[in-house]
Amino acid sequence: MIVVTDRGLAGKISDSSRSFSQLLLLTDINFSVAARLQESRIEGIVSGTGFRKCHMKYVPAEEEVKRGAIVITSGLDSLFPPGIPIGYVSDVNRKNAGIFQDIEVLPFVDNIKLEIVAILKKE
Numbered sequence: 001m002i003v004v005t006d007r008g009l010a011g012k013i014s015d016s017s018r019s020f021s022q023l024l025l026l027t028d029i030n031f032s033v034a035a036r037l038q039e040s041r042i043e044g045i046v047s048g049t050g051f052r053k054c055h056m057k058y059v060p061a062e063e064e065v066k067r068g069a070i071v072i073t074s075g076l077d078s079l080f081p082p083g084i085p086i087g088y089v090s091d092v093n094r095k096n097a098g099i100f101q102d103i104e105v106l107p108f109v110d111n112i113k114l115e116i117v118a119i120l121k122k123e
Helices: none
Strands: 002-004 009-016 021-025 032-037 043-048 054-057 070-073 085-093 102-107 118-120
Touching: 032 085, 054 085
Parallel strands: none
Antiparallel strands: 002 009, 002 118, 009 021, 032 043, 032 070, 043 054, 054 102, 070 085, 085 102
């Protein structure tokens, strides 16, 4: 089950019982989601860092990624439906990154201000 707010993806339910559910936040180091840049359709994996920002991995160094680009779910992981807003590209580093770029993503959902969520269950 995935967790969203009116701003975008917050995370996923990692465990649940009769009286509570445990939310794995988008920024958690154990979280990852198949993603793409909304405009250019470049795909990668967004992973949490344990801090406020996330990283978009596995984007080839030759791809043109611009700061401010919107990142959405791609649906390729079969867990998250396509098109859910994740965040925007806050920094891009092609130097010393090898064959992949180092892309920083700032999530739209601020975990500190998280209050009202919707839980979506895949049927």
